[in-house]
Amino acid sequence: MNQVLVTGVSGFIGSKVATQLLDKGMSVIGVDCLNDYYDVSLKEARLNLLLEEENFIFSKVDISCRELVTELFDEYKFDVVIHLAAQAGVRYSIDNPMAYADSNLIGHLNILEGCRHSKVKHLVYASSSSVYGLNQKTPFETNDSVDHPVSLYAATKKSNELMAHSYSHLYDLPTTGLRFFTVYGPWGRPDMAPFIFTKKILEGQTIDINNNGDMWRDFTYIDDIVEGIVRIADVIPTRNDKWTVETGTPATSSAPYSVYNIGHGSPVNLMDFIKEIESALGIEAKKNFREMQPGDVYKTYADTTDLFEATGYKPKVGLKEGVKALVDWYRDFYKV
Numbered sequence: 001m002n003q004v005l006v007t008g009v010s011g012f013i014g015s016k017v018a019t020q021l022l023d024k025g026m027s028v029i030g031v032d033c034l035n036d037y038y039d040v041s042l043k044e045a046r047l048n049l050l051l052e053e054e055n056f057i058f059s060k061v062d063i064s065c066r067e068l069v070t071e072l073f074d075e076y077k078f079d080v081v082i083h084l085a086a087q088a089g090v091r092y093s094i095d096n097p098m099a100y101a102d103s104n105l106i107g108h109l110n111i112l113e114g115c116r117h118s119k120v121k122h123l124v125y126a127s128s129s130s131v132y133g134l135n136q137k138t139p140f141e142t143n144d145s146v147d148h149p150v151s152l153y154a155a156t157k158k159s160n161e162l163m164a165h166s167y168s169h170l171y172d173l174p175t176t177g178l179r180f181f182t183v184y185g186p187w188g189r190p191d192m193a194p195f196i197f198t199k200k201i202l203e204g205q206t207i208d209i210n211n212n213g214d215m216w217r218d219f220t221y222i223d224d225i226v227e228g229i230v231r232i233a234d235v236i237p238t239r240n241d242k243w244t245v246e247t248g249t250p251a252t253s254s255a256p257y258s259v260y261n262i263g264h265g266s267p268v269n270l271m272d273f274i275k276e277i278e279s280a281l282g283i284e285a286k287k288n289f290r291e292m293q294p295g296d297v298y299k300t301y302a303d304t305t306d307l308f309e310a311t312g313y314k315p316k317v318g319l320k321e322g323v324k325a326l327v328d329w330y331r332d333f334y335k336v
Helices: 012-023 040-051 066-075 093-096 097-118 151-173 193-204 222-231 270-281 306-311 319-334
Strands: 004-008 025-031 056-060 080-083 120-127 175-180 206-209 255-263 286-289
Touching: 012 025, 012 040, 012 222, 025 040, 025 175, 040 056, 066 097, 080 097, 080 222, 080 306, 093 097, 093 151, 097 151, 120 151, 120 222, 151 175, 151 255, 175 206, 175 222, 193 270, 193 319, 206 255, 206 270, 222 306, 255 306, 270 319
Parallel strands: 004 025, 004 080, 025 056, 080 120, 120 175, 175 255, 206 286
Antiparallel strands: none
């Protein structure tokens, strides 16, 4: 793995992955369209840190544009592609579904095509724990059915896995999908609960707590997520002629295809997470308890056994340490 493409490089996870790869001596070409789904200045701040690195090249590319993606793959020879660009967010997909079709479906197809024609050695792409949808059995395992998503965002991520499998099967393109579980930490996304809670508590605003606080999330610290991504990029799936639909797991295939959960593996009650933020801030939150919101799920909980067996991946950062790092970064970055 010498020259790596990272899509969504100004994003929360993408920027950290690029940093890790650069630290390991890789050459990284990063692309992003810097859309305004959330504060562009935060994306630019992440990107500016990367632009200081000698072996980093940035190209402003909207992956939904076929011509731009084709030009990108024609210009560079990528060994590995880590595809993290996507229209994120569950609730936003309820009101703006077409944004998800453009980025998550057409954009994903454009990346697959680029990888196919340039014979990339390994495509690692972002799926999501939201694909588990109406599943109630926990922990979520990669051999569970994921046919009942409860948001369009989740449906596009399930589609990404299906599209990847077809390319693995037809073109022998090794692909690995990663189902992320509630990533949080410094430089995090402003549309996610950890950031929203921190911001509102500091500003004295009331925080909304869904399902009256009876929710569970497998909160996973950003550094642990990045470590898992970088490790799995070196584990290239191979064909398995003995695999069958009837006897094999859906997370593998006769094609060079794999899917993994990547999470902490220990769900946290939402109220306990809020208490950690309150403790780190030294401020008690004003709380508004409300019903479950459309597209939400009650509990997420990752079984990461497969990923550990493949890479030795094991999350290291506990909740107290992770929340403190988030709060310390927020105070420093926003000068509060």
